[in-house]
Amino acid sequence: MLKGLDPRLNAEVLYALRAMGHGDTLVIADTNFPSEAIARATTLGDLLRMDNLTAGAAAEAVLSVLPLDTFVDDFAARMEIVGAPDEVPPVQAEVQAAIDKAEGKPRQMVSIERFAFYEAAKEAFAVIQTGERRFYGCFIFRKGVIPPDA
Numbered sequence: 757m758l759k760g761l762d763p764r765l766n767a768e769v770l771y772a773l774r775a776m777g778h779g780d781t782l783v784i785a786d787t788n789f790p791s792e793a794i795a796r797a798t799t800l801g802d803l804l805r806m807d808n809l810t811a812g813a814a815a816e817a818v819l820s821v822l823p824l825d826t827f828v829d830d831f832a833a834r835m836e837i838v839g840a841p842d843e844v845p846p847v848q849a850e851v852q853a854a855i856d857k858a859e860g861k862p863r864q865m866v867s868i869e870r871f872a873f874y875e876a877a878k879e880a881f882a883v884i885q886t887g888e889r890r891f892y893g894c895f896i897f898r899k900g901v902i903p904p905d906a
Contacts, residue, residue, distance in 0.1 A: 764817035769804050772882040773822050776899045780881040782822070784814050786847075786893030790874070791885040797878040804884045811893035812850030814886045819858035823900035832865040835873045835894040842867075847890040865895070 757763060761770070776782065780799070785791045795803035806814045825831040832855055834848045844852070848865075856862045868876060876896060877883065886893065 762817040762820045764806065764809060764813065765821065766806070769806065769818070769884060770821075772800055772804055773818065775800075776822075776881045778899060778901050779825065780899050781876070781879065782818070782897045782899065783877045783880045783883040784811055784818065784851075784895045784897065785877075785883055785885050786811060786888040786890065787885065788889075788891065789885065789894050791883050794874065794877045794880075795883040798880045798882055800882040802882075804882055806884055807887045809886050809888075810850070811847055811886050811888040811890075811895065812854055814884060814888075815851045815854040815895065815897075816857070818884070818897065819854055822897065823902055824855070824859065824863070825898040825900040827900070828898060830866050831863065831898045831900065833868045833873070833876070833896040834865045835892050836867045836869050837892055838870055841869070845890070845892055847888060847893040848895075851893075851895055868896070
């Protein structure tokens with residue numbers, strides 16, 4: 757246990773988050789996502805796990821240490837529901853709430869069509885598979901920067 761860190765963040769996840777640079781992306785995936793196969797194509801090359809957490813809980817833990825990019829509109833993305841791209845299910849609303857809390861203001865995620873999401877995920881730095889069993893609990897976060905002290 758380390759002081760000041762969310763205990764839901766394990767050593768492997770912390771290593772990946774620290775190793776990421778500005779603009780790198782991170783996938784937070786549900787249990788149905790092809791995480792192992794996609795993770796092999798990422799920069800890290802290994803699947804990270806936060807098995808006992810919902811997507812919302814994992815996002816909240818990750819966003820306790822990961823700044824989101826403020827220079828782009830696609831700082832966070834959600835997988836669109838097939839046939840209902842504008843629908844936001846509860847799992848996605850929970851992650852949106854975690855983003856808004858971390859940002860201190862509302863910032864709307866963009867949506868990505870399912871197969872385009874898979875392709876974008878292959879370009880990520882890493883994939884974290886959660887224990888989320890609700891459908892469409894898949895997200896991409898783009899790392900921002902931490903400014904110098906004033």
